[in-house]
Amino acid sequence: MHRQTQMETEQPVPQTDRGIAAQVLMAQKDPRSADALIGQYMPFIRSETFKFTHAVPEAGHEDELNIAAMAFYEAALSYDRKKGAFLPYAAWAIRNRLIDYHRAERRHGGTISLEVVSGEDGRRLMDTLPDSRDEIGAYDLRAASRAEIEAFGRQLATFDISFSEVADNCPRQERTLAACYAVLNCARANPGLLERLVQTHRLPVRELALGSGVDKKTIERHRKYLVAILLAFTNGYEIIRGHLCQMTPKGGKQE
Amino acid sequence: MKYLVMEIHPAYAVVLDESGRFLKAANFHYQVGETVEDVVELRLPPARRFRPWMAGGLVAVAACLCLFFFGYYRPRFIPYGTLRIQINPDVELSVSKNGRVLDLQGLNEDGQALVEGYDFRGKDGDDAVEDLVERAIEMGYLSQGGAVSITASSEDDDWQVQEEQALGAMLQEHYGDAIAVYLGPAVPEQDTAVPSASSTPAAPPASSVPAASSPVQPVYPDDDWDDDDDDWDDDDDDDHDHSGWENREHHRYGVDD
Numbered sequence: 001m002h003r004q005t006q007m008e009t010e011q012p013v014p015q016t017d018r019g020i021a022a023q024v025l026m027a028q029k030d031p032r033s034a035d036a037l038i039g040q041y042m043p044f045i046r047s048e049t050f051k052f053t054h055a056v057p058e059a060g061h062e063d064e065l066n067i068a069a070m071a072f073y074e075a076a077l078s079y080d081r082k083k084g085a086f087l088p089y090a091a092w093a094i095r096n097r098l099i100d101y102h103r104a105e106r107r108h109g110g111t112i113s114l115e116v117v118s119g120e121d122g123r124r125l126m127d128t129l130p131d132s133r134d135e136i137g138a139y140d141l142r143a144a145s146r147a148e149i150e151a152f153g154r155q156l157a158t159f160d161i162s163f164s165e166v167a168d169n170c171p172r173q174e175r176t177l178a179a180c181y182a183v184l185n186c187a188r189a190n191p192g193l194l195e196r197l198v199q200t201h202r203l204p205v206r207e208l209a210l211g212s213g214v215d216k217k218t219i220e221r222h223r224k225y226l227v228a229i230l231l232a233f234t235n236g237y238e239i240i241r242g243h244l245c246q247m248t249p250k251g252g253k254q255e
Numbered sequence: 256m257k258y259l260v261m262e263i264h265p266a267y268a269v270v271l272d273e274s275g276r277f278l279k280a281a282n283f284h285y286q287v288g289e290t291v292e293d294v295v296e297l298r299l300p301p302a303r304r305f306r307p308w309m310a311g312g313l314v315a316v317a318a319c320l321c322l323f324f325f326g327y328y329r330p331r332f333i334p335y336g337t338l339r340i341q342i343n344p345d346v347e348l349s350v351s352k353n354g355r356v357l358d359l360q361g362l363n364e365d366g367q368a369l370v371e372g373y374d375f376r377g378k379d380g381d382d383a384v385e386d387l388v389e390r391a392i393e394m395g396y397l398s399q400g401g402a403v404s405i406t407a408s409s410e411d412d413d414w415q416v417q418e419e420q421a422l423g424a425m426l427q428e429h430y431g432d433a434i435a436v437y438l439g440p441a442v443p444e445q446d447t448a449v450p451s452a453s454s455t456p457a458a459p460p461a462s463s464v465p466a467a468s469s470p471v472q473p474v475y476p477d478d479d480w481d482d483d484d485d486d487w488d489d490d491d492d493d494d495h496d497h498s499g500w501e502n503r504e505h506h507r508y509g510v511d512d
Contacts, residue, residue, distance in 0.1 A: 031264070038266045063283055070281040070297060073266035078300030101295065146288030149261055163262035163269040167277040172299075177276070184275075229275055243259045243290070244275050 020086045024076045031164035034076060038069060044087065045072050048094045064098055071097035145239045152237055159201055159231075161224050169224040179214045180222055180229065186212035187230050194234050203227055258294050260285045267297055331355055336409025338380055338418065340387055342397045344369040350380040352414075359383070365396060384422055385429065402435035 027034035057065035075093035258270035268282040280294035335352040344365035349358035361367030
């Protein structure tokens, strides 16, 4: 079994290491080539997961596989040539991430699975609980939000922005996020600006900087994120806006 | 916190949290439009920016360089003062603060001849002066009853005085009465510019000789001095081309006569 795993590891390495490094560096810049890279190295990710779980991912270890895929992606993002060959680095990253994940999961160790068969009538624990969820309603909602998000994504694509890029561009510091809220409030107070954004496909940076008191450079730096979040507050994206409005008292107060 | 799944990729999903952040998180078979509660966020590599420890390192390196420069390099390799030896050969040494000889020049032809082939590198100022006086004796510039004038000059007056006294004492100790040692700024204008000395013949000796602290300080009666002055003029006219030191020697012996 072990030998088999090793063979699996070696299988997707037909290229020289330099080729992989070049691919990885490409993936750092372009989310699509990152996806391609992960698709190509999925067998490697599987084998690394197997080394950790000692069971195939299909036997209840899908989560680990997903974590491992993300760890591989993280490794690709943080890789540079100084760190040596990419694959050992990625294997190390995957292993660490899986260990972290297991430690976090162990906190739920005291609970039992809903799948466990309980009682004498052979019913699963899950089935004994009262079904409070409206499955059909949830399905409808999901379909509606899916349609809305796809429309949103299409509109973003007309600005040459993808969701990945928005996520990369999203402010990480509280202070910067607050500044972005200020810009958003300014735009919501002046619907003309939002309209201009939709029509000209350009962020009215000067007006927003003047209206919100946020530095022009900060706005420029988070342009993609601001375009996305401002677009979400134009007409038509009720579900997304509803999702945001639940927790944006800071954002909604000023209006 | 609830997250709305915006986009799915093989390795991650882009989710929108309720405070408007777009995040990348592990994709546990999510579907677009789904609302999920716990996500495993992607850890982005830390941006390469200026880190405090780097600043500390830079400061440490700068401090080391400063220490090296001010503590080692400057006292050793930056000229701090000059020592000038006038026998007949006229020689000037550049000396660093801790007494190391940095440069050696002959200021007249005899001086150049004296300096020729003398390796001063790494030598101490005192040793170099001693060696040069010895060489002068060997080469016949200095003989019994001759005189050496030593002048230190620097921005630092204390250094100047100390250095002169130390050198004077050293030479006195070595050669005793065989040679006379003069200290202090001896005839500074005269020897560098002989023609100018000739144009104002009376003035420089009058100012410089009393200032020079010679081992034998002749006492002049006031009347004699005036007479002397006349003699001195004659003397000076006779030997234009001699260095200032010669003049002084003449003067001294002239007075004694």
